[in-house]
Each structure stands twice: as C-alpha cells, then as structure tokens.
Amino acid sequence: MAVTTLYMSDRDPEKRTFTDKKEADALDKKLEFAENLRVFLEARIVGLDEEKAEQIGLLIADYKDEMITALKGKPEILANIDEDKGNVESISSKKNTA
Amino acid sequence: MAVTTLYMSDRDPEKRTFTDKKEADALDKKLEFAENLRVFLEARIVGLDEEKAEQIGLLIADYKDEMITALKGKPEILANIDEDKGNVESISSKKNTA
Incomplete structure (x- = not known):
C-alpha cells in the first residue's frame, strides 16, 4: 500500500486536505489574512459582530486580486464583480455544522 | 483682490476644499474606493447595515498601503497598526451634524 502525503492548513476549521502543498499554503495565507482583517475591523468598527467581521475578512x-487593483486606483473593478460568484458563508456557521 | 483656486471632491459631503489639486484628487479616489467597497460588501454580507459598510469602506x-501589503502576503501588518490612529467616524454621522 502506497503512502500519500497530504497537506492541511491548521487555520482551517474544515480541515481540508490537499495533495498539492501550494494549494494548502494558499488557503493558509487566505485564512491568515481573513483572521487578521477580522481582528482589525472588530477593533475599529463599533458594533461590528464577530461573524460579520469574519465573513468580510474571508470575502x-x-x-x-480585485481588491489590490481597486486599492491601487481602479475602485470601479469592485462594481464589475459578479454577485453570485461570491456569497461567503462564514466559517463559524460551518463550524456549527461540523 | 487676488483670486484663489480651490479644489473639492464632489463625493465629499463635508465639502472640504484644497489649494493643492493632488490632495483633492487623493481624497476623491479614497471616497470613490470607500463607496465601491461599501456597495460590494452590502451586496454580499447579509445583514450588514449601510453605516457599518460605509465605515469599513473608509477604514x-x-x-x-497596509491593506495592499497584507493582501500581498504579509497579513500580520494589520496586527501592528496602532489602534488609536484609526477610529473612523462615518460620513453619514457627519452628514447629520452638517
């Protein structure tokens, strides 16, 4: 029986595994950013609850890439993103079901 | 009497004027980004009210610059930003007082 190497981000409550380390790294970076942004927003936006802050971080x-383009001076790019592509279900709602 | 040229962003409810066009342009770009992000968030984060979405856009x-750095792979930069530097009072709360 062959042994397969799998990679998983410790930040991922869904414990998703990847055979490609790059994918696991990308997810880990994304979750790290989302977590940092959640904390950043919660500390400064009075009354913003944790779940919304988390959804915003993930979104x-x-x-x-679009966010970087918008921040660099082309904010209209945000208006051209398909709405149905991106409804984000927060991790905590998934945590409850896990 | 000399005539002074002043510049103002049409997006600015506070109608701030600048003698330096670059400053007015920068404010206009900032407000344009904040507005686009507000709409982007409101369309995707269920239950996020307009005022919070606006505060987040402005914040x-x-x-x-820090956001671009964080998005490009150094999210910890957000954790190192002084908290007191950045509490954002939303424009609408200023609008009411204007």
Whole structure:
C-alpha cells in the first residue's frame, strides 16, 4: 500500500486536505489574512459582530486580486464583480455544522 | 483682490476644499474606493447595515498601503497598526451634524 502525503492548513476549521502543498499554503495565507482583517475591523468598527467581521475578512481574501487593483486606483473593478460568484458563508456557521 | 483656486471632491459631503489639486484628487479616489467597497460588501454580507459598510469602506481606504501589503502576503501588518490612529467616524454621522 502506497503512502500519500497530504497537506492541511491548521487555520482551517474544515480541515481540508490537499495533495498539492501550494494549494494548502494558499488557503493558509487566505485564512491568515481573513483572521487578521477580522481582528482589525472588530477593533475599529463599533458594533461590528464577530461573524460579520469574519465573513468580510474571508470575502476580501477571496477577492484579493480585485481588491489590490481597486486599492491601487481602479475602485470601479469592485462594481464589475459578479454577485453570485461570491456569497461567503462564514466559517463559524460551518463550524456549527461540523 | 487676488483670486484663489480651490479644489473639492464632489463625493465629499463635508465639502472640504484644497489649494493643492493632488490632495483633492487623493481624497476623491479614497471616497470613490470607500463607496465601491461599501456597495460590494452590502451586496454580499447579509445583514450588514449601510453605516457599518460605509465605515469599513473608509477604514480600508484609510489604510490602503497596509491593506495592499497584507493582501500581498504579509497579513500580520494589520496586527501592528496602532489602534488609536484609526477610529473612523462615518460620513453619514457627519452628514447629520452638517
């Protein structure tokens, strides 16, 4: 029986595994960004609850490239992103079902 | 009497004027980004009210450079930003007082 090497981000409550380390790294980076942004927002936006802050962190992480383009001076790019592509279900709602 | 040229962003409810066009342009770009992000978030984060979405748009616009660095793979930069530097009062709360 062959042994397969799998990679998993410790930040991922869904414990997704990847055979490609790059994919696991990318997910880990995304979750790390989302977590940092969640904390950053919660500390500064009065009344923003944790779940929304987390959803926003994940959403912005999901649209990393578009967000960088928008921040660099082409904000209209955000208006051209398909709405149905990106509804983000927060990890905590998945945590409850896990 | 000399005539002074002043510049103002049409997006700015506070109608701030600048003698330096570059400053007015920068504010206009910031407000344009904040507005686009507000709409982007409201369309995707269920239950996020307009005022919070607007505060988040302005906050992220205020930290444009740090946000780009974080998105490009150094998310910990967000954790190192002084908290007191950045509490954002939303424009609408200023609108009411204007």
